[in-house]
Amino acid sequence: MEFENEYQQQIPQSRYECLLFDVDDTLYPLSSGLSAECTKNIKEYMVKKLDIEESKVLEMCVQLYKDYGTTMAGLRAIGYDFDDDDYHSFVHGRLPYEYLKPDPVLKSLLNSLPFRKVIFSNANKAHVAEVLGRLGLGDCFDDVICFESLNHKTQTVNASKSDNEPVGLLPKSPIVCKPSENAFQQAFKMASINPHKTLFFDDSIRNIQTAKLTGLTTVWVGSSQRKNGVDYALESIHNIREAVPELWESVNKSKDVQCSQKIAIETPVEA
Known part of the structure; x- marks a missing residue:
């Protein structure tokens, strides 16, 4: 028993206990073309469903995404009224998902890491x-935090500003989503996540920078350049092992100690 306790104490504690992943342009590359189709659907929705002039749509999309993290959240903030399910059905429901193919390499990488894995996406x-x-990653994750997790049916927001409202202050959106710090805090509570023991993967630099403020260790996917708030940067999610080798190092050390422990306990000592 003394040997067992001694070796148990020697098993190294991993720096992480959870891996938190965005989905779009993170688990698959931007080059797939799916995001471009999503953007096209958003613009079409704005024209056909919200009667926004087509000449204004592109500029609006860029600005709302910049201000709110998603065009949907921005549209809500400035007073547009629409049904959440109808929006998602139009924007996501018509996507050419056949662009995406099974990724056995990523599946193998994820399954080789004995950490809890959670999805955190703004999508439905x-x-x-x-x-x-x-x-082919449906069974790789333990929990999913998505649009419905953070948002109940939203109500229209009066976007008009009072005469006393400071110039430049953005109207608040009723939609909770990244990169809002509130979205991260709610996700932590829902999925019982300790941000200080969690590695976060996302393609958005704004999401990454907010994540860093909440205590998460960050991995910016889609770029090899380090920026403020970025702990690790990798061009492809397939480069996890090269970019964050410590994940596998801690696993291997734990296995080595556990193996030594087992041998020591099971080997009889002769007087």
Whole structure:
């Protein structure tokens, strides 16, 4: 028993206990073309469903995404009224998911890491499920935080500003989503995540920078350049092992100590 306790104490404690992943342009590359189709659908929705002049749509999309993290959240903030499910059905439900193919390499990488794995996406649950299914990763994650997790049916917000409102102050959106710090804090509570023991993967530099403020260790996917708030940077999610070798090092050390422990306990000592 003394030997067992001694070796148990020698097993190294991993720096991480959870891996938190964005979905779009993170688990699959931007080059797949799916995001471009999503953007096209958003613009079409704005024209056909919200009667926004086509000449203004592109500029609006860029600005709303910049201000709010998603065009949807921005549209809500400035007073547009629409049904959440209808929006997601139009924007995500018509996507050419056949662009995505099974990714056995990523599946193997994820399965080789004995850490809890959680999805954290601004997209709706149907889209997340479809993407994970197409990539063959449906059984790789322990929990999913998505649009429905953070948002109940939202109400229209009065976007008009009072005469006393400071110039430049953005109207608040009723939609909770990244890169809002509130979205991260809610996700932590829902999935019982300790941010100080969690590695976060996302393609958005704004999401990454907010994540860093919450205590998460960050991995910027889609770029090899380090910026403020970025702990690790990798061009492809397939480069996890090269970019964050400590994940596997801690696993291997733990296995080595456990193996030594087993041998020491089972080997009889002769007087």
